Amino acid sequence: MYAINPQFAIGAVLALVLAVATVLYDCHVAVRDRLKRVPLIIFKVPAALALSVACGLTAIIAFCFTDGKGDTLVDSVLGLQQPNAVLRGAIVGLTVLVLIRSKISSFKGAEIGGELIYNSCRTWVMQSLNRQWRAYKAKFNQMNLPSAMAFQDYEGRLLTELRDSLRTQTEDFRGFVESQITNVQQGRPQTAFNPAQLDWQTYYRTLTTLALDYSGPDMFEGWISFQDPRKA
Amino acid sequence: MANWMDVLQSSGPIPLNELTLRSSESPEELVRQLDVFKKKGVVIVTGPKSDDLSHLTSEEVARSADTVVELSWSGLKRSLS
Numbered sequence: 001m002y003a004i005n006p007q008f009a010i011g012a013v014l015a016l017v018l019a020v021a022t023v024l025y026d027c028h029v030a031v032r033d034r035l036k037r038v039p040l041i042i043f044k045v046p047a048a049l050a051l052s053v054a055c056g057l058t059a060i061i062a063f064c065f066t067d068g069k070g071d072t073l074v075d076s077v078l079g080l081q082q083p084n085a086v087l088r089g090a091i092v093g094l095t096v097l098v099l100i101r102s103k104i105s106s107f108k109g110a111e112i113g114g115e116l117i118y119n120s121c122r123t124w125v126m127q128s129l130n131r132q133w134r135a136y137k138a139k140f141n142q143m144n145l146p147s148a149m150a151f152q153d154y155e156g157r158l159l160t161e162l163r164d165s166l167r168t169q170t171e172d173f174r175g176f177v178e179s180q181i182t183n184v185q186q187g188r189p190q191t192a193f194n195p196a197q198l199d200w201q202t203y204y205r206t207l208t209t210l211a212l213d214y215s216g217p218d219m220f221e222g223w224i225s226f227q228d229p230r231k232a
Numbered sequence: 233m234a235n236w237m238d239v240l241q242s243s244g245p246i247p248l249n250e251l252t253l254r255s256s257e258s259p260e261e262l263v264r265q266l267d268v269f270k271k272k273g274v275v276i277v278t279g280p281k282s283d284d285l286s287h288l289t290s291e292e293v294a295r296s297a298d299t300v301v302e303l304s305w306s307g308l309k310r311s312l313s
Contacts, residue, residue: 034241034242034311035242035243035244119309120309123305123308123309126308127305127308129244130244130245130302130303130308131245133244134244134245134246134300176234176238176242179234179256180234180239180254180255183234183253183254183255183256184253184254187252187253198295199294202249202250202253202294202297203253205250206249206250206253206254209243209246209250210254213242213243213244214242
């Protein structure tokens with residue numbers, strides 16, 4: 001263990017900050033492919049903050065068990081032989097996930113210990129994000145469904161803007177969204193348009209949610225009669 | 233083809249009637265599969281019609297805005313790994 005000195009303190013702070021950033025980024029990457037256009041940036045989710053801070057504290061503890069000569073277990077896992085405490089702190093922070101998923105916490109490749117805890121926590125972050133995203137979409141629909149029902153050619157404009165916003169996405173992804181649009185349109189109510197009718201409300205709500213899922217709330221920014229729950 | 237599981241994974245929790253509209257399966261096939269996956273613990277279905285999924289008619293599915301489908305803990309873990 002090191003005695004507290006300025007370099008050591010800076011190293012510890014760096015280990016904490018970089019570990020927090022690394023874990024938030026890892027969570028962001030993990031969910032990005034699933035929930036394409038979630039407007040909540042990952043570090044606003046309390047569960048993600050809690051997980052990243054816990055990993056940051058783990059990084060500080062690990063940093064305290066490095067000696068700069070490469071003799072400790074933590075040094076050997078991270079391949080560290082860095083005498084400079086500031087640099088060592090930065091490296092420990094950036095590689096905290098290697099440490100958590102290292103042989104210290106796993107056995108013969110089995111997901112136990114740190115790996116199991118970390119993956120379970122990441123799933124908890126995902127669940128938390130899912131709940132917030134659903135609440136956001138429900139609120140968006142609640143606030144804007146009357147405007148959507150009153151909008152002339154809502155369906156046409158919505159789908160045009162959705163398709164435009166997906167132009168930079170991969171062909172597979174565009175095909176996936178397009179197949180959903182086709183499915184939804186096949187379920188279009190056969191009756192004449194009536195904003196008071198539940199079928200039409202469900203149809204418009206489904207189209208809106210689909211657009212939110214794959215294009216995000218920013219798509220509605222130019223729509224004067226629409227409100228964003230984040231700004232309400 | 234938009235499989236219901238792909239839709240569920242990319243949308244997060246979703247009302248059953250919206251999932252039916254967006255996925256390529258028929259309402260009857262969707263609730264049958266949902267029932268199987270629910271028993272396996274992969275999905276969670278909550279709401280008034282969640283206990284009797286496989287007996288729902290397509291009209292009942294179309295009116296099931298209060299029945300919500302989401303991936304369970306293990307389903308999420310599988311999709312994230």
